[in-house]
Amino acid sequence: MTQDDSAARxxxxxxxxxxxxxxxxxxxxxxxxxxLDSAATSQKPLRVLDAEREFYLEHNAAAHRGTxxxxxxxxxxYEGARERVAAFLGATPAEIVFTRNATEAINLxxxxxxxxxxxxxxxxxxxxxxxxxxxxTELEHHANLVPWQQLCERTGATLRWAPVTAEGRLxxxxxxxxxxxxxxxxxxxxxxxxxxxxxxxxxxxxxxxxAEVLVAVDAAQSVPHFPVDxxxxxxxxxxxxGHKMLAPYGIGVLFGRAELLAxxxxxxxxxxxxxxxxxxxxxxxxxxxxxEPGVPPAAQAAGLAAACDYLAELGMARIAxxxxxxxxxxxxxxxxxxxxxxxxxxxxxxxxSSVSFVVEGVHPHDVGQYLDDLxxxxxxxxxxxxxxxxxxxxxxxxxxxxxxxxxxEEVEALGRGIREAQRYFGAGT
Numbered sequence: 050m051t052q053d054d055s056a057a058r059x060x061x062x063x064x065x066x067x068x069x070x071x072x073x074x075x076x077x078x079x080x081x082x083x084x085l086d087s088a089a090t091s092q093k094p095l096r097v098l099d100a101e102r103e104f105y106l107e108h109n110a111a112a113h114r115g116t117x118x119x120x121x122x123x124x125x126x127y128e129g130a131r132e133r134v135a136a137f138l139g140a141t142p143a144e145i146v147f148t149r150n151a152t153e154a155i156n157l158x159x160x161x162x163x164x165x166x167x168x169x170x171x172x173x174x175x176x177x178x179x180x181x182x183x184x185x186t187e188l189e190h191h192a193n194l195v196p197w198q199q200l201c202e203r204t205g206a207t208l209r210w211a212p213v214t215a216e217g218r219l220x221x222x223x224x225x226x227x228x229x230x231x232x233x234x235x236x237x238x239x240x241x242x243x244x245x246x247x248x249x250x251x252x253x254x255x256x257x258x259x260a261e262v263l264v265a266v267d268a269a270q271s272v273p274h275f276p277v278d279x280x281x282x283x284x285x286x287x288x289x290x291g292h293k294m295l296a297p298y299g300i301g302v303l304f305g306r307a308e309l310l311a312x313x314x315x316x317x318x319x320x321x322x323x324x325x326x327x328x329x330x331x332x333x334x335x336x337x338x339x340x341e342p343g344v345p346p347a348a349q350a351a352g353l354a355a356a357c358d359y360l361a362e363l364g365m366a367r368i369a370x371x372x373x374x375x376x377x378x379x380x381x382x383x384x385x386x387x388x389x390x391x392x393x394x395x396x397x398x399x400x401x402s403s404v405s406f407v408v409e410g411v412h413p414h415d416v417g418q419y420l421d422d423l424x425x426x427x428x429x430x431x432x433x434x435x436x437x438x439x440x441x442x443x444x445x446x447x448x449x450x451x452x453x454x455x456x457x458e459e460v461e462a463l464g465r466g467i468r469e470a471q472r473y474f475g476a477g478t
Contacts, residue, residue, distance in 0.1 A: 083423075084454075085463060086448075086449075087450050104347060112345050114321075138277060139278035140279050144307050148300075150290040151290040158286055159196040159197060159199065162176075184235045188217070188218075190269070193267040212440065221252050232260065233262065234262065237264075241401070244394065258283065274452070296357075298349075318342055368453045376401070382464035386464065388408060389406050392407065403449075404448065408476060410476035416429065416447045
């Protein structure tokens with residue numbers, strides 16, 4: 050058997066589903082659970098649960114504190130997790146900062162920028178003030194919009210944004226025209242959590258760097274679903290949450306190029322990130338420890354590393370191919386229903402597995418509740434992307450999102466469920 054044959058056998062959806070006991074639950078009158086909300090949070094495989102449990106059973110201690118055996122083991126587990134996450138992203142361990150989630154990672158970055166501005170430090174690379182501009186896009190989750198709004202308010206910089214196309218994509222040429230000599234930072238999503246649109250990141254990064262603009266990427270919806278190599282992409286900063294990629298809650302990552310992290314002052318201060326402390330002042334350790342105050346989440350980091358290993362063994366390209374098939378099936382199935390409008394691209398090319406839609410004459414919450422009664426878990430609302438919904442002419446939507454453990458039968462069940470909801474509420478034809 051060749052290596053490719055072996056990898057193909059490993060990506061067996063039935064076998065994968067066996068790693069997720071929750072997927073065998075019966076809900077709402079003994080109906081099988083159909084979990085289509087992985088863009089909000091993913092389910093966790095046994096290997097990840099076991100890794101976290103093993104830490105607590107065998108190695109539980111405060112990492113980077115103490116010289117006893119358990120403390121050494123906890124530190125090894127924590128730093129070993131950093132190495133495995135770095136390898137998963139094509140980064141070095143020194144470029145991986147552990148955070149609680151992507152939201153905290155973005156806030157860490159933006160507060161470090163304003164702290165650098167206040168201190169007059171960082172040799173100008175990170176300073177931001179009146180006359181400077183930060184460029185974002187309409188595609189953003191609130192977590193990659195509000196922190197930049199607040200940064201501009203603190204520093205006096207101007208926030209500008211790139212609009213989306215009618216199908217909810219970024220136009221790289223139009224975005225490039227918005228970059229001016231005053232632009233200092235570009236913050237954008239890699240993959241939309243609403244439209245599923247995948248941004249042409251390498252192309253955008255090149256244009257930004259040619260203009261000496263630093264690029265920060267929200268990769269919360271891309272890292273779990275397809276190969277992401279930060280070195281190949283050339284990004285300056287990139288963040289994601291562990292809980293969306295099979296890992297525990299409470300662990301996320303900020304990747305930053307080493308030379309840029311070295312310029313950044315800390316966001317939070319306290320123990321673990323200190324070099325020298327006197328009553329008058331303190332100095333701080335080099336990154337990444339500079340940005341990780343307090344007792345670190347070693348058990349959660351071990352879970353994230355186990356998730357990275359699990360995904361890597363399955364093969365990110367194979368996971369992406371499976372999800373593309375599911376997405377194409379869902380777009381065809383849901384898009385063919387009368388009175389249903391899909392928000393975002395109508396084909397699966399350069400598109401992720403979040404499929405948001407509006408059912409004419411039925412509120413998204415009613416659609417979601419009806420589907421839940423059938424055992425189908427979806428997301429309803431504006432998905433923390435209110436400006437994007439407005440740009441697409443929708444107050445809110447229903448979102449089905451697929452992951453490696455979903456099946457084509459579940460896509461068919463979604464289509465039937467939407468059609469039943471239309472009949473129940475007297476909508477559609």
